[in-house]
Amino acid sequence: MLPKKLQAMNFAASESSVAPTLSRRGFLISAAATATGLAIGYQVLGAKASAGAAGGPLSPFASYVEISEDGVVTVLSSQFEMGQGAYHGLATLVVEELGANWDQVTVRGVSANNDLYGNLAWGGVAQGSGGSTSMATSWDRYRKAGAAAREMLIAAAAQSWGVPAAEISVKEGVVSHASGRSAGFGALVKAAASQPVPTDIALKAPSEWTEIGSESTKRYDRVGKTNGAQDFTIDVKLPGMLTAVMIHPPKFGATVAGFDAAEAKQIAGVHDVIAIPRGVAVVAKDMWTALKARDLVTVSWDESQAETRGIDEIFTEYRALAEQAPTAMARNDGDAAAAIGAAETVLEATYEFPFLAHAALEPLNAIAHRDADGVLNIYGGHQIPDLYHYIVSQVTETPMEQIRMVIMKTGGGFGRRAVGDGDVVAEAAMIARAIGYAAPVKVQWTRENDMRGGRYRPAYVHKMRAGLDKDGKLVGFENHIVGQSIVAGTPFEGLIQNGIDQTSVEGASNQPYAIPNVAVGLTTTDVKVPVLWWRAVGSTHTAYAVETFMDEIIEATGGDPVQYRLDLLKDHPRHAGVLKLAAEKAGYGKKALPEGHYHGVSVHESFASYVAEIAEVSVEGGEVVVHKVTAAVDVGTAINPDTIKAQVEGGVGFGLGSVLQEDLTLTQGAVDQGNYDSYMPLRIDQMPEIDVHIVESDAPPTGIGEPGLPPIGPAVANAVYRATGTRVRILPFAKGMVA
Template identity: 35%
Template sequence: MTISRRSFIKGGAIFGGGLAIGFNLSGCAQTEYPHFSATDLQPNAYIQVSPSGQVILQLYKSEMGQGVYTGMATMAAEELNMDPSLIIVQHAEFYPDFRDPEFYVMITGGSSSIKYGYTILREAAATVAAMLKTAAAQYLSIAESALNLKDGKVVYAGGEVDFATLLPIARGLATPTEVTLKSPQDFQYIGRHRQRLDALGKVTGKSEFGIDVQYPGAMTAVLLRCPHFGGKVSSFDASNALKMSGVKSVFEVDGAVAVLAETYWQARQAAGVVSVVWDKGPLAGVSSESLRVERHGMLTSEAGKNVEEKGEASAATGELFEAVYDVPYLAHATMEPMNAVAVATKEGIEIWTGNQSPDIALSEIADATGFKREQIRIHNHMLGGGFGRRIMPDYLVEAARIAQLSGKPVRLVWSREDDMRGDFYRPNATVAMSAMIDQSAVTSLQAKIVAPSILGGFVQFVTNTLLPQWLPKGLHKKIGGMASGSDPAAAEGIAHSDYEFPYMRTDYVEQKTTIPLGYWRSVGHSQNGFFIESFIDELAHQTTQDPVAFRLAHMAKDSRRRQVLELAAAKANWGNPPQGQFQGVAVHESFSTVVAQVVNVSIADGKIKVHKVVCAVECGMVINSDIVVAQMEGGIVFALTAALKGEITIEDGAVQQSNFHDYEVLRINETPEIEVYRVDSANAPTGVGEPGVPPLAPALANAVFAATGQRLRKLPLRLA
């Protein structure tokens, strides 16, 4: 049986043993807005107008560079008919209305912010606009049809009246149950406004990130964690550390050792002289190589679970062609390492940080500290990169526990080494791709995926958030264990592809042993795009067909990917690269957005040189065209880093990499020329934060094959 994250969370899941688990999501009591003001016009949780006439937007999605700050303000501004720069944007605290309709918790992920916010925010803003027009009609004693909104005022033939003047009347009105939204043909800002609202604050240093937060009297905390996953402290000697300047205390906290000092440098230096004996835990002796060997064995020893089967197996005629691909663990490596400020009192805990899922964090902090969710507040800030890493609540829990045990305000800051070795990683994975080829016709496409499950570890956080707090913690882990074998991320991008062959089948085998896993930019598509688009290219070669023509021949006539691929090929002058360069292509749909990329490479001194990437994207209606381009460019650079350099290796249950000298990122001089083109669409907008990533690695690998004749089936790409 195939399930999506949404169907699992919404309706529960039915597993092989017949156990059904359901969640009642409609019984959550509505509480007062955390940003409630008795003097504001506040008909919904999203938009409010202050007595001074300022329009305030609650940014309920985390801004981590992907542009939701600007995108969401633009959508609200459209219905209020005001320049987006006039809207005050505030980072929202948790409120039930802010829960994501796919994950059912308040979270930023899955490239869903603009997709789901498009209607919600416009309706919220249109409601405010309707109430202000009604108030103005009463105030001026004229018909509403004679009124319009413009930049924070209601205007009419005889003049204008500002929002502040109308507020006393508007606050006494009933909230309309229905509102009329603007027609796209009347848009003034959506698709037309190109300014990035948070850019000036970021380049001038005025924007506040989690790591910028200062709290009076706060101690800085450094945490020594066991380098072996699942391990914990056995004993420690802090006598030398306690003699150092500025050090206040050293103590054990939940299997780790906390060092508190007046400054970060003092705490970090003192942590370096604490002598710790570690219990290595359950993954002692495990290596990334041993896990790879195990996966390869499981390709033949395990049947796995069928994810998708289309057509009749009897249609698969001809000779078997197969290839095995591998990808490694990857770190998120955000520029801003994990951090949080925590203040604990007898009444509760308050946190300042940058996080992608404050809803999940509230429940995890509550469990760890014994407080109720209602006694905990999380103030969100800008994120210096997220990519899925900041969905996890671990660093918030650490800060809360250190503050609780020390009795002091605490500012916890991870080092780059902490961040690299304490991540929740993109899974390693192996896939056997196979096809039957009958003369020049491909009659089947099959995939057998062996990989650990992200969902198995993550779903316990979701159930812990949705289900009553009094339930035993172990229950959530059991639910996760039962869900792991049906992880939709493991096969997404291979299963349910719109490629057409007479027989198609995808199976998934779960590898149980793994280090901590998390959602990484584009999730399962990041590896599955590489697998399927590399193999499709191999099939084109096996049947002596042009790679673009082969793909088009096996797509439905109405496939969204067709137009995107054709645009990318045309703009890249496919088949006619500059002398000495070679081209590769890939096209992939993820998060309802289609992206095609053509990569130009050359080979010199045994090294891959990427000269140019031409990218075409179809993401529905565009809110801000510059942000679409920037996200495609950023996704390409992010993916190039992973394809050429990214690899986390494990020895004895511990990560071997520590910083950017051994987990490299792409340098400016290695960055190719990038061109981005859009396929215009009148459909509702979809996401752009992640879909630029999946096509890059296969397009690059396919270009390397064109240049060298070598099929590189393992990431990162390394020539023989």
């Protein structure tokens, strides 16, 4: 998922020549520092906003809400649905203000109009979903759209019935007047759409909300996800559609030197076997035919530019770098080195975090179909649709306005569908072009393609030092982070400021504890393994390092893990608030735990949401068993409490799998894992009971797709220490418990 502070994007085609392979410079997203912050060049893609022809206010019906004459309300979503509930969240805002009935509501993804759909949490510079921003960007925008649509329906009814608008009300999809007259939305929408667009839109007061904050609202899309009806990209059927499977380079940075497909082409149903810049594509009438043929293709690779190091060599280099001075500083309060140098007690620890795969259940895919009108339709899980739109235009030499992005819900994302080079989307476009647009073509990665296709959570090493003075007071804290930049060399590299990729240090550079001397440094490494944001991004490792090292410090001072943190969080009431609530609900320090069970504590802010988690853990025969996790979250206004709970449950499960056993390794540059037998996300028999509590708040809403994840690793690790006396500093636990 994208960082919250995506300040700047510029997809402008700066080069007049359009290369069939992609020129990165063509869609560089740039940020220029100015006195006031970041000033940005951004060129809107595709059709311009339809903001009133005469410059008047924007009609909600042309932008955010469609109502059909049979009464179906379609929310047009700027935000991407990957399971986190963004579609339902936006629909909730519209239903609340519009007064619709949930049974008439659906949601569709839209794009190609940045004025309408640019992410306001990123300054509106680009459309995209990431950094848990979907509700923040939509909060006012979609409530206002719903309210404007309601007022226009009322105005149409008032006109038609000859009654004052003020006497008309809207509830559960029915527009009605005290006289007994009533109508559905469908009957009124034609007249409503031509009403003047209200300029001064009054939103409901919180006391009037029936949907926002409702515990009983269920997701609008739940039934289709229990009967097989929900379609994903893999399920799209188009007449005559071909299926392509890919042979990717065995090492990152290798390229196709040559291939022999003679035997494969003998298979009935094989359409073609072609080389594209990203590998070799086997195109056939269906998936099984393509897979069978793929086995018969031999490819020779040019590995002269490939990454050939194994994971051990990479970590050896990182460990050495961690002992040297950082190449850039992300934070420098006071003089940490001097304070630690003069300290009575010095603590040191080195942490190692592996590469991690997103491993979403729906392997990556995309479909390209040039239709009879010459429009190139691109179906897929388009998390950054305008960027992919641009990439398709570049690789196919097709004008932007002849490309239509069809945004599908995706079978899990976790950040993997927001990638700077568009990977599988680019492949679909390249293959369609290579076969002369003879038929619609779906590129479907196998699980092995997906696991070995790169774009991992980077591996990192953290070197931590802390100093306590003779009174046991924490006087200095150092954190040196070593690892790859997620954004360097991508369209997002404008996010690097003063040598610091924020996604490498977030969660460490802004750690909240009141310590007089704090230094957070970064050394960015050069490794050719492609990396990416992975659910909660920097906080996936920084929270672990900070919160487990803090536990060591607290132990050295003799303090209590909750009270000591609270003492250092006096200026951070929202951190303190969730920690207190989690401790209270878990019965921390009060409730007697079963024999051999221990509590571990962690609190962390990511993406402006605050989460504390208390894990109840035992270690049985060397195996870590997490019995229960009590979480408290502060996300400002809770729009869908049940979705918030679901996302914390999921974030805990996702994060727990990663710290317990997920480990993406390489041998001589080749990825060792190919499937779920060797790369192992959490399964049901490892899932703890999770009890989620939401802090009541009237602050603007923030997100919860990611923030539930970071505290779980350190909470469990801190409990494991209490159970075993072992500080786990090498992840995953499967490795670190025995190291």
